[in-house]
Amino acid sequence: xxxxxxxxxxxxxxxxxxxxxxxxxxxxxxxxxxxxxxxxxxxxxxxxxxxxxxxxxxxxxxxxxxxxxxxxxxxxxxxxxxxxxxxxxxxxxxxxxxxxxxxxxxxxxxxxxxxxxxxxxxxxxxxxxxxxxxxxxxxxxxxxxxxxxxxxxxxxxxxxxxxxxxxxxxxxxxxxxxxxxxxxxxxxxxxxxxxxxxxxxxxxxxxxxxxxxxxxxxxxxxxxxxxxxxxxxxxxxx
Amino acid sequence: xxxxxxxxxxxxxxxxxxxxxxxxxxxxxxxxxxxxxxxxxxxxxxxxxxxxxxxxxxxxxxxxxxxxxxxxxxxxxxxxxxxxxxxxxxxxxxxxxxxxxxxxxxxxxxxxxxxxxxxxxxxxxxxxxxxxxxxxxxxxxxxxxxxxxxxxxxxxxxxxxxxxxxxxxxxxxxxxxxxxxxxxxxxxxxxxxxxxxxxxxxxxxxxxxxxxxxxxxxxxxxxxxxxxxxxxxx
Numbered sequence: 222x223x224x225x226x227x228x229x230x231x232x233x234x235x236x237x238x239x240x241x242x243x244x245x246x247x248x249x250x251x252x253x254x255x256x257x258x259x260x261x262x263x264x265x266x267x268x269x270x271x272x273x274x275x276x277x278x279x280x281x282x283x284x285x286x287x288x289x290x291x292x293x294x295x296x297x298x299x300x301x302x303x304x305x306x307x308x309x310x311x312x313x314x315x316x317x318x319x320x321x322x323x324x325x326x327x328x329x330x331x332x333x334x335x336x337x338x339x340x341x342x343x344x345x346x347x348x349x350x351x352x353x354x355x356x357x358x359x360x361x362x363x364x365x366x367x368x369x370x371x372x373x374x375x376x377x378x379x380x381x382x383x384x385x386x387x388x389x390x391x392x393x394x395x396x397x398x399x400x401x402x403x404x405x406x407x408x409x410x411x412x413x414x415x416x417x418x419x420x421x422x423x424x425x426x427x428x429x430x431x432x433x434x435x436x437x438x439x440x441x442x443x444x445x446x447x448x449x450x451x452x453x454x455x456x457x458x459x
Numbered sequence: 460x461x462x463x464x465x466x467x468x469x470x471x472x473x474x475x476x477x478x479x480x481x482x483x484x485x486x487x488x489x490x491x492x493x494x495x496x497x498x499x500x501x502x503x504x505x506x507x508x509x510x511x512x513x514x515x516x517x518x519x520x521x522x523x524x525x526x527x528x529x530x531x532x533x534x535x536x537x538x539x540x541x542x543x544x545x546x547x548x549x550x551x552x553x554x555x556x557x558x559x560x561x562x563x564x565x566x567x568x569x570x571x572x573x574x575x576x577x578x579x580x581x582x583x584x585x586x587x588x589x590x591x592x593x594x595x596x597x598x599x600x601x602x603x604x605x606x607x608x609x610x611x612x613x614x615x616x617x618x619x620x621x622x623x624x625x626x627x628x629x630x631x632x633x634x635x636x637x638x639x640x641x642x643x644x645x646x647x648x649x650x651x652x653x654x655x656x657x658x659x660x661x662x663x664x665x666x667x668x669x670x671x672x673x674x675x676x677x678x679x680x681x682x683x684x685x686x687x688x689x690x691x692x693x
Contacts, residue, residue: 276594277594302591322602
């Protein structure tokens, strides 16, 4: 299966938050397959760019083109937030919720949610309120809730930023499993080890603009720009 | 102080002997108020949640008016409903004046703004929490409303209980539109008012204690049924 919603092209895309331009102009093309890691210092605009691509952030200028009408593209995406939103329901019903929105019967939705909870490692907590889960389990719930929709593209905003090593490893295993089933990933991270482990392509963002893009292997070996070089060396970018 | 003790003792006797009159007016109080709370909840809760969900031009004004209507003087509501339902009024043909239905109508008008306003407050935070997720999942407007009502049901219960509290203790409006007619529209509050004016403080107090007990009982029951205040629930 090849992603039908991609490629996506942003040209001259800008975003403003409370009257202040915090992103853009961004020119960026996302190809049909692979794992794109979005990296850059804090405040570079990573979250805003992801939200803009997913339609959670209004685009104030420029064009955004998908291979299909934008509503269809959005419906084929799932978004993982840095802090997962837990609904005031049981773990099982949290995971079943996207299917319920699509009109799937409660019984069927729960059966599928049961399956995905197991695959994502929260199968032992089905009847607990979601709020009783630990940080790592919450993110796994969010992944199960995203993957149950069978998204073509998964957009993740620093999903492991607050997790310990073991939870991070488990989350990455779930992501690799999704990649193996041809899910396109676009993921922001500030963990360079994670970017190396998972990424096939890197987009380096600084001060709201894309400074460098390229295959992950080349980017980490020999970054082309001064900023990327400094960032990888651990210098503080302003 | 003597009146208080006497009232308490009399209340006790009225209750343990299942005094026929007491049972009758208590049942009517409950029926009128619960009907009003039910109808006002059906209108007020979805409207309040809808207000939290949607942005439109007159939103601020609507919320301000709603909050102002919370303090609507019951006597004035009673007067207006009276005029509307009286023989010469626009709804005179329905013959509703001095019936329990008229009392329900007046109470619905009094408590719907209260319920809607509290429901709005209660669901604002929940919407802030759910906003990104529900937009991301492509929930329709209707689905967002239903989700917020369902997931916020425990805090929305507060709105309903506040409505109940205001309605069960209300006397001004239902006195005017109900008329405090024995065996027809007499309820606990109007009976208390009547007995007090007749100087029967003990009976008035007894009815008052029954009213307070009833209010506490309904609140406890609602909390028990919904499972709030228990462990790790919301």
